[in-house]
Amino acid sequence: MSLSKNILRHMTGVAGATALILATSSLTGTLTTTARAADELHIGFVGVTSGPAAAWGTSNKRSMETRADWLNETGGVEIGGKKYKIVIDSFDDQKDPKLAIEGINQMISKGVHYVVGPNTDDGASAVRPDAEAKGVIYFPYAFPKELYTKPAKNAVLGMIANYQSGPAIFKWLKDNEKLQTLAMIAANESDALSQRDGGMAAAKAAGLKVVSGTVTYQSDTTDFAPILTPVIKSKPGAIYLAGVSPAHAPRIIKVGRELGFKGRFIATTGMDAKVLKEGAGDAANGFISVGGASTPELASPMMKEFVTRYTKKFGEYNDESNTKVYALDYILETLKANPKAMKDVNEFKKTIDSFSANNPFVNGGDKPNMKMRYVGMSSFGQKRQIFVPMVINEYRDGDFKTLFVGQAD
Amino acid sequence: MEQVVVNGLFSGAQYSLIALGLTLIFGLMNVLNFAHGQMYVLGGLVTYTIVTFGFGFIPPDAFTIFGIDFIFPIALICAGMVLAILGALFEKLLFRTVIRRSKRDESTMLLAAATAFLLDASLLLIFGEKLHSVPDLVDGIISTDLEPVFPAIPFSDSFNLPYYKLLLGVIAFVMILLFVAGMRFTRPGRAMRALAQDRMAAQLMGVNVGRYTMIGFAVGAMLAGMTGGLLLAASGGIQATEGGAKSILAFEMIMLGGAGVTGGAIAGGFILGMMQSVGHSFLGNFTDLVIFAALVVFLSIRPQGLMGKPWG
Numbered sequence: 001m002s003l004s005k006n007i008l009r010h011m012t013g014v015a016g017a018t019a020l021i022l023a024t025s026s027l028t029g030t031l032t033t034t035a036r037a038a039d040e041l042h043i044g045f046v047g048v049t050s051g052p053a054a055a056w057g058t059s060n061k062r063s064m065e066t067r068a069d070w071l072n073e074t075g076g077v078e079i080g081g082k083k084y085k086i087v088i089d090s091f092d093d094q095k096d097p098k099l100a101i102e103g104i105n106q107m108i109s110k111g112v113h114y115v116v117g118p119n120t121d122d123g124a125s126a127v128r129p130d131a132e133a134k135g136v137i138y139f140p141y142a143f144p145k146e147l148y149t150k151p152a153k154n155a156v157l158g159m160i161a162n163y164q165s166g167p168a169i170f171k172w173l174k175d176n177e178k179l180q181t182l183a184m185i186a187a188n189e190s191d192a193l194s195q196r197d198g199g200m201a202a203a204k205a206a207g208l209k210v211v212s213g214t215v216t217y218q219s220d221t222t223d224f225a226p227i228l229t230p231v232i233k234s235k236p237g238a239i240y241l242a243g244v245s246p247a248h249a250p251r252i253i254k255v256g257r258e259l260g261f262k263g264r265f266i267a268t269t270g271m272d273a274k275v276l277k278e279g280a281g282d283a284a285n286g287f288i289s290v291g292g293a294s295t296p297e298l299a300s301p302m303m304k305e306f307v308t309r310y311t312k313k314f315g316e317y318n319d320e321s322n323t324k325v326y327a328l329d330y331i332l333e334t335l336k337a338n339p340k341a342m343k344d345v346n347e348f349k350k351t352i353d354s355f356s357a358n359n360p361f362v363n364g365g366d367k368p369n370m371k372m373r374y375v376g377m378s379s380f381g382q383k384r385q386i387f388v389p390m391v392i393n394e395y396r397d398g399d400f401k402t403l404f405v406g407q408a409d
Numbered sequence: 410m411e412q413v414v415v416n417g418l419f420s421g422a423q424y425s426l427i428a429l430g431l432t433l434i435f436g437l438m439n440v441l442n443f444a445h446g447q448m449y450v451l452g453g454l455v456t457y458t459i460v461t462f463g464f465g466f467i468p469p470d471a472f473t474i475f476g477i478d479f480i481f482p483i484a485l486i487c488a489g490m491v492l493a494i495l496g497a498l499f500e501k502l503l504f505r506t507v508i509r510r511s512k513r514d515e516s517t518m519l520l521a522a523a524t525a526f527l528l529d530a531s532l533l534l535i536f537g538e539k540l541h542s543v544p545d546l547v548d549g550i551i552s553t554d555l556e557p558v559f560p561a562i563p564f565s566d567s568f569n570l571p572y573y574k575l576l577l578g579v580i581a582f583v584m585i586l587l588f589v590a591g592m593r594f595t596r597p598g599r600a601m602r603a604l605a606q607d608r609m610a611a612q613l614m615g616v617n618v619g620r621y622t623m624i625g626f627a628v629g630a631m632l633a634g635m636t637g638g639l640l641l642a643a644s645g646g647i648q649a650t651e652g653g654a655k656s657i658l659a660f661e662m663i664m665l666g667g668a669g670v671t672g673g674a675i676a677g678g679f680i681l682g683m684m685q686s687v688g689h690s691f692l693g694n695f696t697d698l699v700i701f702a703a704l705v706v707f708l709s710i711r712p713q714g715l716m717g718k719p720w721g
Contacts, residue, residue, distance in 0.1 A: 049538065215694070220651065222640075222651065226417070229416060250540060255645065258569055259412070272539065279540050
């Protein structure tokens with residue numbers, strides 16, 4: 001009798017404890033969205049960190065991790081009177097739209113509602129339905145306008161688009177170097193092809209004649225001589241490498257020079273000076289690309305410290321990270337501006353229109369034209385792009401030199 | 410047109426080298442080595458590491474003697490050795506065990522795929538995703554304008570060929586010759602050919618199957634590694650993640666030339682290289698479509714490839 005009483009008492013205790021745990025976890029589940037534990041704020045990254053385009057996503061992920069470590073080292077981020085440790089949840093979508101969808105849903109299942117990425121047009125377009133239906137604000141590094149124009153609402157472009165930088169570069173070349181003809185090549189994949197189409201329109205608008213615009217290459221190509229030979233025979237003044245990945249650019253440039261091409265190579269994607277130097281050497285001199293959103297003149301002490309920390313953490317630095325450092329700060333500063341957005345992404349969207357904060361990564365970041373703010377009205381009809389300086393670089397002797405600095409909006 | 414021919418020959422030499430190791434392993438063991446491309450990449454990255462960083466305490470410029478830099482050939486030999494050891498270990502520890510335990514052919518294929526994934530992940534972790542390149546072996550370009558010389562020849566124009574590509578082409582050619590001569594005239598080469606032709610008969614004639622299979626796998630892996638090192642210099646660099654694509658390319662060549670046949674791999678490489686070069690100049694973006702359609706039709710008529718045997 002006494003034994004059964006003991007068992008009964010023990011079972012009652014276990015049941016009570018279980019009920020308490022369940023009730024607590026259910027309450028926690030109800031109250032938290034992005035903040036999963038009391039002191040952790042999870043921000044997601046879904047993008048490509050393997051394959052030929054891995055450099056794009058890797059610089060995103062590493063920038064976020066470096067910045068998060070730095071913020072955590074200084075005690076975390078205070079939002080709505082509460083300190084949070086920043087945790088980056090990463091997912092490699094391998095440049096596959098199906099995996100990008102899986103990645104976004106994985107973030108949703110973890111309660112993460114602010115995601116940086118994806119890095120590609122396909123991936124960013126693929127995640128849109130789930131992101132909008134399930135309440136995720138995402139910061140793609142992808143250019144399709146449909147992602148940012150109404151009725152789309154949850155995507156915020158994290159960089160300068162090719163249809164913003166392309167016209168600026170073509171105009172500069174026409175005005176300063178009397179460029180008249182252009183050829184284009186693109187990888188045979190949707191991102192590069194859509195960038196090529198955008199480039200084609202920009203070139204025509206700038207009054208340039210496109211002498212070769214249809215040549216494409218497979219994304220696993222390593223021998224570019226057969227592909228470039230007919231392009232160079234068309235005698236272009238410059239060659240636009242639409243959507244070119246950092247791994248392909250040096251190979252294309254080097255082979256182009258070996259085939260006798262003397263004009264400029266142009267890209268509207270981010271590049272890596274070290275890879276260009278190693279892969280193409282002096283052949284890359286004069287190569288124009290969209291830089292990370294910083295120049296030696298623009299870089300604030302905080303940007304310089306970021307570069308130092310990144311380099312120390314990963315043993316190398318990628319100029320693209322000058323742009324990619326921004327997304328996490330935009331998310332956190334917007335959450336600070338409206339802490340209700342921690343639980344409701346609609347609050348985040350409301351804040352976008354009026355948001356403004358000092359830009360810590362540029363000198364003079366408190367001036368109105370340099371402040372952190374959302375832009376995009378002229379390109380998308382709504383503010384769905386983060387403001388970063390549009391830095392157009394020229395590669396020369398192992399480094400990027402600033403050709404000119406512009407603004408997207 | 411001259412440039413198109415030069416491009417085709419150069420691509421062909423590269424492709425032939427890539428396919429040789431794969432076809433050797435297939436011929437010897439009936440194993441489709443899916444990790445061939447990854448072995449190629451590992452060879453390239455070993456070469457890159459030695460050329461860039463030397464041997465830790467010995468810097469790379471210590472190998473410059475009388476103004477001639479010997480670091481690249483040394484790195485290439487080291488890459489071959491590293492891959493030969495890896496290949497021998499793979500054969501002895503993995504493939505031999507699986508072949509002994511499983512009678513199903515697909516078991517070795519699945520194991521090969523697993524080793525490919527393992528190498529892929531390891532290489533990405535160790536070397537990162539960036540393109541790794543080495544300086545050109547020699548400077549300068551041969552640039553010839555033949556149009557005024559042969560005005561009557563249609564499509565006659567100019568061609569440019571960098572000296573380093575010419576040098577690498579010669580090295581590739583010499584490597585192919587050495588490989589063919591080794592297979593034909595040396596005792597291990599003859600033993601491996603005998604194994605490839607008829608395993609049972611070779612065994613009955615006293616060929617040590619285990620030993621020569623391991624040597625064959627090691628030589629196949631060594632070829633992949635040295636090719637990776639060579640093409641690191643020829644194709645502007647190498648990326649840790651490009652192994653899968655290289656395996657597929659090698660499969661295309663042995664499909665065309667005939668699986669397990671050395672001459673077939675060489676022929677397949679040159680045919681594919683030339684088709685691509687001519688195609689890109691005259692068919693544009695339809696090149697790959699035409700090549701693969703032709704390959705499918707060809708294989709349906711001659712499934713054993715150009716030089717393969719239709720039996721066994």
